[in-house]
Amino acid sequence: MASPFIEDPIEEGAQIVRRALRRERIFLDRSNPLDFADDYLYERYRFSRPGLEYICQILEPHIGRATRRSAALTVPQSVCIAMRFFTTGSYLYTVGDAERLSKNTVCRVVHQVASALTSLMDDFIVFPGHLPAHVIKQQFYAIAGFPRVLGCIDSTLIPISAPLGEDERDYIDQYNSRSLNVQMTCDHTGIITSLDAKWPGSVHDSRVFRESTLHHRLQQGHFSGVLLGDRGYALHPFLMTPYPDPEPGPQTRYNLAHNRTRVKIENSFSLLKARFASLRCLRVAPDRACKIIAACCVLHNIATIRKERAPCFNLQPLDVVDPINLEYPTGRAVREAITSEFFT
Structure with missing residues (x-):
């Protein structure tokens, strides 16, 4: 009669195999x-x-x-x-x-x-870009003949779905969804040159820009040139917006060149969200969402600089613009000067 303390060799071998398999599943590859x-x-x-x-x-x-x-x-x-x-x-x-x-x-x-x-944002996201300012202006001018352009500006909504607590109403955007309102500028190649990713979705584009470091630097004359923005922004001497009701001729040609050049920022948004699908809806708290957005923007710039393959994308539907119809006299004077000199 076999001793009860002696294991069946076949069963013992099977147990060894099972333990080895369990270790293989637990340990990392x-x-x-x-x-x-x-x-x-x-x-x-x-x-x-x-x-x-x-x-x-x-x-x-x-x-x-x-x-x-x-x-x-x-x-x-x-x-x-x-x-x-x-x-x-x-x-x-x-x-x-x-x-x-x-x-x-x-x-x-x-x-x-x-x-x-x-x-690493300060290394990879710099305004007006990684090229000299005069080269950036030349490349923008080659698109549609719009002069002195340092970059294109716009904001995009990044949906978030994490619980927001007492501040939830601040994040309700114009589509009645919870989001962050993220402002970016880009250069002629689509590289992101500035980023402001901290604002709740209810905040208007004009306020995001007005409170940004970029606005203060432009206002203080740190850069010679203009941004191109839609009618969600005020007309400044350093930010050109379209004519709201353009007359035939120079004003219409100005608006056409403005739109053809400013589409660069819309392309950048679409490519960014195609490359990083997490930005279509972030299921994290707002502070972590801001970091992920910034991280994706750094990666987008690295990919663009290194000429990584770009995914196929369609232009994202444009966010509804709430025109503020604010035109500072100095901004209107600069727009008229550009129109008369380059689009007459």
Whole structure:
């Protein structure tokens, strides 16, 4: 009779296999997440392998220390997890399931990477751009003959769906949805040159601009040139808006050139949201949403500068503009001078 203390060798072997399989499911895959073809990487992260390696390189000083301390994720793994969230717009647990990680881990990694990218804003988001101002003006002029343009300005609504508490009414926009009102400017290539991503959706575009650092710098004469904006902005000597009721001839030609040039910012919004689908609806608190928006803008500029493949996109429906019909006399004088000199 066999002793009850002696295990069945076959059963013992089966238990060893089952334990090994359980360990394989629990432990992280240590393979290099960048060791795939560019098409595979682009589909998931919107960057080629060299582009992802560059992002890892610039973020390593910011997230590498935490990575070494926790010994849980490498820098490439952290970057790819965050990029997967930025580009898909999926729920955190969906990204976690795909990467075999918990929702809390994904949340922590996304926050770390977004914070690191946000800390690099001053390096990648600069006004009027990374080229000399006179080159930017020349390139804008080549589009439709509008002179002295340093950039195009507009705001876009980024929906958010996290609980907002007592301040929820502030975030209700003109479409009766909760959102952030995000102001950007761009150059002739679509690179984002300024960003203001802290305002609730109920705040008017003109106030966002009026309270911005960019407005104060332009008002103080730090730059020689003009922005192009729609009628949601006041007409300043440094911000040109269209004629509300243009007369045939020079005013109509001015408006046509203005519209053909200002479409650059609309293209930038559409491309940004096509590249980073998370911006179509952020399911996080407003403070974290602001960081994710800033992080995506930094990544958008990196992609544009490095000439990464751009996703196909259609122009997003324009937000309804609430004209403020405010024209400062100095702004009207500059607009008339431009019209008479360049569109007569």
